[in-house]
Amino acid sequence: MANIQTPNAVRGTQDIIAAAQESFAHVVQSFERISRYYGFDMVQVPVIEQTSVFARSLGESTDVVSKEMYTFDDRGGDSITLRPEFTAGISRAFLTNGWQQHAPMKLSAHGPLFRYERPQKGRYRQFHQIDAEIIGAAEPFADTELLIMADQLLREIGIDDGVTLNLNTLGDSESRDAWRQALITYFQDHRNSLSKESLNRLDRNPLRILDSKDDGDKKLCQDAPIIDDYLTNEAQDFFARVTQSLDTAGVDWIRNTRLVRGLDYYRHTAFEFITDRLGAQGTVLGGGRYDGLIENLGGASTPAVGWAAGIERLAMLVNVPEHNGPDAVLIPLGDRAMEAAIAILSDLRRNYIIADMAYKGNMKKRMQKANIKKAKLAIIIGDDELDRGEAAVKNLVSGEQQSCKIDMIVDYVKKS
Template sequence: MSKTLQAIRGMNDILPEQTPTWRYLENTLATLLDGYGYKEIRLPVLEFTELFARGIGEGTDVVDKEMYTFLDRNAESLTLRPEGTAGCVRAVLEHGLTGGGQVQKLWYAGPMYRYEKPQKGRYRQFHQVGVEVFNLPGPDIDAELIVLTARLWQKLGLAGSVTLQLNSLGSSEARAVYRDALVAYLQERFEQLDEDSQRRLTTNPLRILDSKNAQTQALLVGAPTLHDYLDEESRVHFEGLKARLDALGIGYEINPKLVRGLDYYGRTVFEWVTDKLGSQGTVCAGGRYDGLISQFGGKPTPGVGFAMGVERLVLLLETLELVPAALHSPADLYLCAFGEPAELAALTLAERLRDAMPGLRLVVNAGAGSFKSQFKKADKSGARFALILGEDELATRVVGCKPLRDDSEQQTIAWDALAQHLATCLAQA
């Protein structure tokens, strides 16, 4: 017996009852980003593996353990993108978008891929909205990105459910000095580290700072802190960022162990976290990566950005019951027609209403059916009104208009007055 076809583990279908919430979130984000002057860029899902090895960094968990990598028919190594920043940097370099000091404020959305253990809020195919800004070195643009996300939480009703965490990683030179101090401290306690941290000690020691292992965290209590090694320029930059957030009344916590999982970050890093989703608490994260473009062969170019996980934000909206109820009503009107002449007239009438009422959600009954069956489908559709067109209505060019969500009486409306009547009813409902 053949195996039942099903989706790959960790790669999920987004079903019709789920997509309204996704569209609500995506549309809210797109409108917000437009309002701040950001432009959309659409990037390939596949890139050469070298892009991520060079950009994210060999020795990171993403590159070493989590990427979907394969050889194509030309024996070239390709990878399904595990994140969006490296591909966006490749695109702006390839097309000369940052040449001559041009400022670019870009955003993108789409699926990313990592081979992880699937769990609630963490999947192998997941979706992100990412924002990247190039050629603005100051803390003002770092602040704008955080302000933008804070406004998003307000629009979604999430402002009281997320907390901003901040840190500065300093310059690459300052991090190198700190790295040596941290490694020296941990080498003396090597046997007490968990297995994963022992491996990271030689590949990516700063990631040990955000280890989830309780014993390792206890060892880190007396470890050197990155803030003690910050260079003066990074310190001034960080103070400038905090001053702007303070001026706007945006609260934050300084988290000296916040380092992010990708090698390209420097100076500002930030995360918006929640305690409403268990262990998957980060809903938006980002920071500054001034050295990444030069790392890819371009001229030194400041860069800063963030990414937010769509699945986690959808889950958070659902958990807190913040999804607008109107999203679950896919129709305003359901047009019932009885008999072939009425069915033909219904098509014309429906298109006239759509012309007169842009944005109207109108479902025309298909498949004929009795009065009872059509009304049952009208009610199931979630529509607020049923329109009734039969032989009698057709003869006198009127339509029956029956409210479906209250006990109001059915009314009879002339075709020429129907659009205005419906606009009034829908505005009041």
């Protein structure tokens, strides 16, 4: 062997097989199915976008934009960014393709995202999300529909009992700005008791202080102004209609007045489905309304709502039952038998029977292989059987063995 240092996988990336892959696929498949039921169209959007797509929409001062994006100049000198989230790219697609004509549009997507963060459990540099957006709908029903859909998804993948829907409103721009100002004033007055991190947040993202895990901050937040006192009548009404519809639909939720979202574009409804089973990475699905985003990208004022969920995080909570082994494993012995086995194997598979072949080693090895794969039947073909036009079929669960005409094997396997 050449003395070459094998390159490692890039930090924060992972290779997913076996049970983890099963769980991952289960989440994606459930999402695809459910999004069809809810009338969403799947979209594919690029993994790379012009950097400005994200810089303008997420907010220049957010952590995602200011220090977590994979940004580089391509060979033509354009600034390109690997998408750190879906919403901005989908909004860009909405504008550049003239999809306004289809509004309101219900779109869903899934795929890899990239953020340059310190990896830990449930947090990776290449990670994957499922994503659902409704663009061009200002009605509270759009918010509700997305939440009902999220709730159904979590139920269907079987993790709803460990996850709680936290709901809040950030109000319209007017409410949000007034509240934000009141918060700044309040925290300015108490800046001596703020933690170092929160002092930092005071300039960049004061709403986030409400999310602080520092005990001193938490205490301070109890008496901080809450959004309810700053909501306009319209904003109040909007939120009331969302919560009422959720109750109508039987979706459980709790009000969390300290829930704010990290990205600048959120207005009105903000929500997170939170679990305590993933340590620091408790948010499993999150989103809200982003009425201002499309304008930030140079489009006409367009209301929109959406959410995204981390596939890895969901997959870690999911319990996928071990899938069955093949219905049959062929065990040919000798060259003639091999040819016969290829014919049988093709025949089985064309009849939608899960089948495989053990073609290495001696008889014992091949039987072991069939056993390890958890096959129901082993179909043994040697020269003796071949001469009689038969195969020996052994039931690996009961241990019983019978012979079967080769042209009857498909029927035989189907019946057992």
